[in-house]
Amino acid sequence: MSARKTIPVESMTAETKCGYCTNSICCTYISQEIDTPRAKVDFDFLLWQISHRDIKIYKDEGSWYLMAENACNHLQPGGRCGIYADRPQICRDYSNDFCEFDESAENGFELYFEGYQELLAYCKKRFKRWGQRPY
Ligand code: SF4
Ligand code: SF4
Known part of the structure; x- marks a missing residue:
């Protein structure tokens, strides 16, 4: 059973929340x-990128993103940051108000492509003559 189902919500505060998220x-x-990809050639390029290990693509609030699911080298066993005092600004600015601990991010995205096959299916649906090269 996942940790998030066993923690009483009332016992978690903004200060303690990250401690539960091991x-x-x-x-x-x-x-x-x-x-933003628009033409076939743009999507063809994305298909090459998403063919690589741990690469995902998503669209959120109108913008497109490439995501690499690789853990930070500074992440310590147990979830602590190994360079906490010197961590980059983006890490300092990140808010835990509503984060991946509350809901998997992909559930809230407009579009989410887990891999090549999902994106290819989208391309075939979006472009009637997908696959006719050159684009
Ligand atoms: S995912 Fe959320 S709860 Fe977990 S460490 Fe990051 S900000 Fe904290
Ligand atoms: S807080 Fe930033 S630097 Fe530290 S482990 Fe997480 S991603 Fe890496």
Whole structure:
């Protein structure tokens, strides 16, 4: 059973919440905004990128992102940050108000592509003559 189902919500505060999240989910990936893909050639390029291990693609609030699901090298066993005093600003700015511990991020995305097959299916649906090269 997942940890989030066994913790009484009332016992968790903003200060204690990360202590319950021993996986430190927010330290296990990076995401980078990318240009909105519009043409077949754009999606063809994304298919190449998502063919690589641990790469996902999603659209959230109108913007597209490439995500690499790789844990940070500074993440310590048990979930602590190994460079806490010197951690980058983006780590300092991240709020745990409503984070991946509350709901898997992909559930809230407009679009989420787990891998090549999911994105290919989307391309075939979006473009009637998908697959006719050159694009
Ligand atoms: S911000 Fe959220 S995902 Fe990150 S360590 Fe804290 S509870 Fe876990
Ligand atoms: S530097 Fe520390 S806080 Fe930032 S992602 Fe890595 S482990 Fe997490």
